Every structure is written in C-alpha cells, then in structure tokens.
Amino acid sequence: MENLALIDSFSDFKDEKLIDRVTLMVILEEVFRNTLKRKYGSDENFDIIINPDKGDLEIWRNRIVVDDGEVEDPNQEIELSEARKIEPDFEVGEDVSEEVKLIDLGRRVILSLRQNLVSKIHEHDSTNVFKQFKELEGELYTAEVHHVRNREVILLDDDGNELILPKDKQISSDFYRKGDSVRGIIENVELRGNKPRIIFTRTSPKFLEKLFEQEIPEVFDGLINIKKAVRIPGDKAKVSVDSYDDRIDPVGACVGMKGSRIHGIVRELGNENIDVINYTNNLQLYITRSLSPAKVNSLKIDEENKRVQVFLNPEEVSKAIGRGGNNIRLAGQLTGYEIDVFREGMEEDVEISEFSDEIDGWVIEEFKKVGLDTAKSILELDKSEIIKRTDLEEETINEVIKILKEEFEK
Helix, strand or coil, X not given: CCCHHHHCCHHHHHHHCCCCHHHHHHHHHHHHXXXXXXXXXXXXXXXXXXXXXXXXXXXXXXXXXXXXXXCCCCCCEEEHHHHHHHCCCCCCCCEEEEECCHHHHCHHHHHHHHHHHHHHHHHHHHHHXXXXXXXXXXXXXXXXXXEECCCEEEEECCCCCEXXXXXXXXXXXXXXXXXXXXXEEEEXXXXXXXXXXXXEECCCHXXXXXXXXXXXXXXXXXXXXXXXXXXXXXXXXXXXXXECCCCCCHHHHHHCHHHHHHHHHHHHCCCCEEEEEECCCCHHHHHHHHCCCCCEEXXXXXXXXXXEEEEEXXXXXXXXXXXXXXXXXXXXXXXXXXXXXXXXXXXCCCXXXXXXXXXXXXXXXXXXXXXXXXXXXXXXXXHHHHHHHCCCCHHHHHHHHHHHHHHHHC
C-alpha cells in the first residue's frame, strides 16, 4: 500500500513525542490540507480520514458532475464521461467522491509532505517544552551536566531537554564535569525561533529560598515565612525569617542543632556563609539585627532618604562592615536602607578626607569604600588587613600610615 511509506510512523510519533491522539490528528490533517491547497488551489472539497493508531489514511475529493466540455474548475467539477468511468450510472448534477492516492500527488509533493509533518511535530514538541518550563520559572530543578564550555554549561534533564547555565549564573567555586547532577532555578524561558532556550541559575536569591523550602519542613509547610533573602553568591548571604506561630523560633528552626539543618544548604552553595535573622516591623531593631554579628550602640534613621547612621564601638566596626564590605552591603539590601557606620568613644579622631592635600582623592575613596573613613580606623588595623580589604598597593598604604601617624605625633 503506497500510503504506508509516509504514515507508518504515526504511532511512533505519538509514543515518542507523547502527543495525544487528538492533537496528532489535528497536526496531520493540517499538513495534508496545506499540501492539497498547494496542489489543487483549494482543500474545501476534500475529506481526510485519519487513523493514527493503525497508520491508516484516506483522502477523498468531492466534485460535481457536469456535461462534457462544461468544466470550469477541474478541482470542483468533473465531466460526465469521466464520472461514468468511476460509476456507470452517474448523472449531471450529482456529487462524485473519488479517492486520491498519495502516489498520485507526485514524489516531490510526498517528500515535501513528509518534511512538513516532521517539522510540525517538532514545532508542537518545542511549544510543549516551552509551556512546561515557562510554568517552572522560579522553581527548583535538577539536571545533569552534558557539556562544559567556556561561557556556559549545557545541562540535560531526564527527558533530554537542554538547559543552559551561563558563567555569570554559576557560583565562583563551582566545578563541573560531564555527568554531574546540578541543582538550580529555572530563571528564564524564551523561544528562539521554534526552539525554547531555558536559562538555569545558581546565583539567584530565589535559589536560596527554594533550598530553605526543601531542607526545612517548617518553611515548606508555611509555618515559617521567608521575608527576604540577599546573596553575594558563594561568599555570604542574609535571610530574614518570620513565624506566625509564637511557639516556633524561626531562626532556631532554620539553623537547627549545631547548624545541622542549614549545613546542607551551605554545602550546596559552595560554603556560602548564611546569616539567618528574625524579621520585625521595628525598623531600628531590624537594621540592628541585619548588621549581625556586630553590636550596635545606637541608630539615627532618615526614612525620607532611606539612610541610616549606625554608631558602634571601634572594635565592632570591622564586624559590621565585613570582609570586602560584604556584611554592610547585604544589610543594606536586606533592609532597603543605605547604612553609614560611625565610631563612638574615639576622641581626637580625624576624617580621612581632611588629608586631601597630602593623600590623593582616589586613595581616600578606596579607604572609604571599606568603611575606613577616619585616621584612627586605619591606624588601628594591621597593614596586612588593610591590604586584604583594599585594592591599594603596599607602598601606597605605607605612605598613608606615615602621614596619619605624623598627624597624631604633632
């Protein structure tokens, strides 16, 4: 049977691509009707009968019988003599149904039809994948490393769908080998042509939130609510949590005995240091908690400009700022306030900006970036610690320390 060469794979398509029977029939009919339109100019007078389970296909063309020599549209009309070759008792004005064999369409048309059918099936498959992953945006997902490139890692899930993990969405300490299992978040899904492009990320704060949901039952059950999570991926994170049940200690429940509950999350994130703090509507208390582990003496809040001045003892300043300024930066992101740190209990200190006639402005700015904005705040630190915190050369730091010491020796 000449139809078999084209349609013996109907069932295979249905099984391999997980296309339901009705959808497959719609796709097949659309492809055949488009082919008939190109061949005959119209498909309105054709009936297409499809059984995708058995791979059966019948195409019937319906025409009206007219007198010989009166045919105006060969697709819609048939001469009486031609009609009587099909059935000898046909009369003018009657409808004739004639089966169209695929072989009659021509070899080139059949090849084109096959290509269009495959294309439509793949297009449908891609659309389904796009819809599936679009609904998963922001959700935790696991896939396997398929190929490692310079700028991205290609992942495959259990169904063979391709996910892309760009370099800037990876944690700096991550190292990938083919076959490794990777957890992350579906960040974005878009259609490029007919192919879905699925972007995977491990640096999003949402990833941290979803790990809390997975690892901590009270968060999953809704007993503990994550108010906000902020991260410097692979380095440090802060998470504020709240509970609607007064009997539950949200911080204790998240951290666990000796850090047992949060340890798995820390390990997943490349030993990212995670501070979990109690959320409160008391802004002053919330900002104080956000600067943990530093102990704050007092605050001066400017709600209009979203700025806050924080006053601490000298030994607490470095804790508040953190390595590379990470602690104060995350505290600002968590609370939504720009935080300025000031030292208390230090007499005769001098702002570093006062030395602008002896120290270059860009050097002063480098010190200010990491919270070293007074002479004594710089002098009380070891030179090695200053080198670690700033991007300044040792020679420059030596010169600054010399200038500052001379000021206090006068």
